[in-house]
Amino acid sequence: MISLQTRLSASLILVLAVLLALAIALGGYSLRRLAEDFVAARLEHDLETLLSALEFDPHGQPRLLTDQIGISFRQPYSGHYYRIETPSGELASRSLWDAELPLPSLSGTRFTRVFITGPQAQRLLLVGRAFQVQGRPVRMAVTEDFTPISAGLQRLLLEFALIALALFGLLLLAQRWLVRHGLAPLERIRRELPRLAQGEISALSLETPAEVRPLVVELNRLLTLLDQRQRRARHALGNLAHALKTPLTALTQLAEQPPPPTELQNWWQDLRQQLRQVRALTERELKRARIAGGGAPGLRVLLAPEIADLVTTLQRIHRERALHIETHLPPGGVFSGDRDDLLELLGNLLDNACQWARTTVRLSAVLEPEILSLRIEDDGPGCPPEHLELLSQRGMRVDESRAGHGLGLAIASDIVAQYGGALNLGRSETLGGFLAEVHLPRSLPATPEPVSSSQN
Secondary structure: OHHHHHHHHHHHHHHHHHHHHHHHHHHHHHHHHHHHHHHHHHHHHHHHHHHHHHHEOOOOEEEEEEHHHHHHOOOOOOOOOOEEEEEEEEOOOHHHHHOOOOOOOOOOOEEEEEEEEEEOOOEEEEEEEEEOOOOOOEEEEEEEOOOHHHHHHHHHHHHHHHHHHHHHHHHHHHHHHHHHHHHHHHHHHHHHHHHOOOOOOOOOOOOOOOOOOHHHHHHHHHHHHHHHHHHHHHHHHHHHHHHHHHHHHHHHHHHOOEEEEEEEEHHHHHHHHHHHHHHHHHHHHHHHHHHOOOOOOOOOEHHHHHHHHHHHHHHHHHHHHEEEEEEEOOOEEEOOOOOOHHHHHHHHHHHHHHHHHEEEEEEEEHHHHHHHEEEEEEOOOOOOOOHHHHHHOEEEOOOOOOOOOOOHHHHHHHHHOOOOEEEEEEEEEOOOOEEEEEEEOOOOOOOOOOOOOOOO
């Protein structure tokens, strides 16, 4: 793909070349018209001088007063010629020598201006007009050789073109410097990307132009979200490994110490119990993976379709209990954050509600001008008030009789804190069971602050 600098340079070169060509063409046309008008004005003056010098003798023959005729009309092939035609005779300048000067059609109301070819292939500008002198029709025309003026104009245009080309080269150099200077922040970002990939820096510099700053801010926000998700995954894997350590240790002891024949039944019972615990922990993590699903990180998402898919997944996971999961969502509601964060947050809270509910789980969302409020409640036994503060601690379980290893509410609390929100736990007034209220800001910060695992 062609670089942005090359595209800008090529576009500017093309524009400057077109402007230069137009300047030369329009400048040449304007100078030529100016010179032509100047020569034509002088010829009109010469024509009026000849008209004032024209008279007729007693026999009606035309003649000119020689003292009013310029010397240029007497030099052979000077380019300054005149020709006068009357019904009784014709007059021509000496400068024509023995050449002919045909007259075009002339008007009696305005001057006629036209270029003709004269003696010795001269390019002549002719100005003529028809008059009435002493009641006689007279056709008069004067000319001037335009060849020296055309040559001078060509030299002037050549000099102008050379100067314009020199300026064009200077503009290209200035343009190249300006483009490089203007794209320097992008070059700095390009140099920071390998450092970012190698872990030398954690975010891109925000010292960028206003046009590029939103892109850099969004990229830093995405990097922060990915970093937070990676840390949560590491925490979850660490806690899973810690939870598996006890049953695996017990399995190792059972395998290394064969039981006596009298305790074989208890040995098999202990072995099955530890295997069930390992299987429960593994299925728990697989269930969380199915709930989170897949998707592009950092995208804003609509609440209704994502929650509908999440509810369908939870109903399949808890299909043996035939739970009724209600949703009350505002039309067109949008979560201004990461899709996976939303699914992991609601997945943990809804899965916790599904585990404790008797028949009903309810999810409600309310959009306020600045806050998105989510309520997850169930009709289960709820939680005693004295234990509510302990639930968001990682690995804390109030009831050891249920499957799990105490990470769901802690992970949800981390996600809420990441977005600068609040997670409130209590008892549902309508269903009577457990209640989790989540309040998230509608306008999220461009770069969320990292949240440590101890911030619950």
